Amino acid sequence: MSLKRFFTLCLVVTVFALIYIQMQVTIYDLAYRGKQQADQAFKLADSNTHAAVNIARLKTARHLGSWFFDKNADVDFASRSNIVDVEASPSEFAKVRLVSAPKAVKHVESFFDKVLGLRSIAEAKPIR
Secondary structure (H helix, E strand, O other), rough: OOOOHHHHHHHHHHHHHHHHHHHHHHHHHHHHHHHHHHHHHHHHHHHHHHHHHHHHHHHHHHHHHHHHHHHHHOOOOOOOOHHOOOOOOOOHHHOOOOOOOOOOOOOOOHHHHHHOOOOOOHHOOOOO
């Protein structure tokens, strides 16, 4: 093997080795960036969870009640002496209806309901 051919072979092997090393460095760099992004996403998800828990805690009745009583210490609840009983006859009571009763839905049975015995759960009857 001649000296010229030996140096050419060494040059080609060195170039390929440098290309391989550059590729490995790029792979490690991309992996490092991906790991940093995954860690950042994990930290953001963790802080999001903490924020959601804190918001839920601040919305609880206990926290709102303690906050309300801390702000308004002179609040009184209605006692029996503050409640007024009103006497009314049933006819007067029927005139003043605060909540209307729900209207009953009429179920129309079809031929298939009668043949197959299909009923809603509320209409189900025992077999006995």
